[in-house]
Amino acid sequence: MMSSRLLVLATGVALSLPLLAERPEINDKRAPADRGDLEKIQSLLTTALPAARQATVCIDLGEGSGSGVVISPEGLILTAAHVTGGVGKEFTVVFEDGRKVKARSLGLNSESDAAMAKIIEEGTYPFVRVEDQDRTKLGDWVFALGHSGGFDKERGSVVRLGRIVRSSNSTVQSDCNLIGGDSGGPLFDLTGRLVGIHSRVGQRLPENMHVPMREFLKHWDSMADSEFLGEGPFAKKPEKGKGFLGVSVEAREGAGVRVRRVGRESPAERAGIKAGDVFLKMDGEALESKEQFAELLKEKAPDDPVAFEMLRDGKTETLTLRLADRDG
């Protein structure tokens, strides 16, 4: 199913470009026949590369990295679920020229390995078009980009040329060789349209798997709405009751509960909560007892946002923070 959001995006792009690229006829040949055919592939690739490179980003997770690709001028990013690892996670996105911006993960599909993220700094970003007509076929020439082995400004992202060698509903396989750091990076057709996102490899060299665009299109709205889909191997759903705030509270005369102690390096401490602060409401619900507060927290999972209305030094304040993982 095609989302209205994507239609708008696609139309906007079509208007801004003089020609909507046709499917290259070289794809209809079983193999290039001669040097002329090879030159056609080379010419399409060298033409498509500069724009594709500009929109390909490194996703810096601190202790590691993956790749991603920007698909709207506002900074919507497609990447892999095992790269973002969850919903609402913040990370740094690095463009090929070294420019760094903050981004936050939106939804993901833990079964197909598809994920979305969004740059949260306002700006206009270089982006690529999504192949949303499902026209990519077995044997089509494609190229992969990605920050193989991590970001290297002098090197830039790494190009690999290959063909679609296997295809099923939820996965495409190419002979563009991938390595660690490429995950979440883009697979393009020869006109520079995005056809897949790098996901995983087999033990044998030519097994390189990508999430096809149709998998993204199928769940586009849910992912854009920050939903965690499926129970697959690529991301682990945060568990209810595992959300960790890091305070102990006591009952109080009148409304709310009073903070008695704040755990060191807890989300509460990082958000500036201090002993003596009073929580009046949590997510809009008035707090009345210690037990009720505990019950409300039990419904929360790691990474869930929690909004407090607080009383501090006689003044009312509001504060939103994200819970950590009780086990981690």
Place this chain on the structure above:
Amino acid sequence: MADFRLPILLLLGLSAMGPGAQSLESTYRTAGPAVHAAFDSVRDVLQTSSAVFQRGRREVIFGTVVSADGHILTKASELGELEDLTVLVDREAYTHPRLLAEDPAWDVALVKIEASNLVPVRWSTIDEAPQGTWVVTNGATTRRQRRVQVGVVAANEREVFAKGGTVLGVELDPDAEGLRVAGVTEGSGAEAAGMESGDRIVAVGGREIASREELLKDLKERRVGERVTIRVRRGEQTIDLEVELAGRAELFGEEQTRNDAMSGEFSERRTGFPRVMQHDAMANKHYMGGPVLNLEGECIGVNIARFSRCETYAIPSLEAAELVKRLMDEPALR
């Protein structure tokens, strides 16, 4: 350790593809015979202008023919002893190759075979081959036939620094004041220069050095193969030693990363090159040393290191041609 994301299927317990997958016959894949056939005219250049160094029936390394009378450029660190090597060019086998010269910064050797009327590569004069340009290079070979592997120019040309910096090959006494040598590493530049345990390093390249930190900082900015004058105090004497620097990873080994584990046989000497052109043709460490050709059959580089599963480095043609000229003018080594 940094975690560069990419799951391996086996670890996930998944089969490669779901049911009902369509598959492209292997001959039509990028490394398949039907695709390679389109490169036949370039393959002819590999047939005449690339060399195969064999020990017995095993390929040791490839080479690039750079003169009609038998000069061949290859990767020095993979060559080993020359005596028992046979060199194949086209369908001829040549024995007793001689080592004429080496350049440690580029890890190349210039070798001579007794031949005439060979067809040297035509060096491309393009300053930097654009990314996405087809590259054609040596694949598996038979006694009679060179075969191709193909790919594209894959990243920016650049210098690749030695992983972990350069080293002299000494162990310093951590308890001593100043820089007292406690041990000299076998096969290192320090050993070749005659450095001894007990020597005290006082200056590097004419600059006084007082601490380990200063020494590391100085060496970090230098290149593999560079010769640097190390002044040492030995008893009452002050001695200047000419030490050739090595890459840290080469001399002391390196920890295998997950990316290395999925990269098959990569080159042992794979970093520390003044300039590389990168491509994505399939290869392993034995496929280095041969020419990298464009569709015109011109040589745009010489393969110098298989870095990983998807990255191969070549010396760009301008630098390679320059290097050949320089090495040919050098007096023969042996």
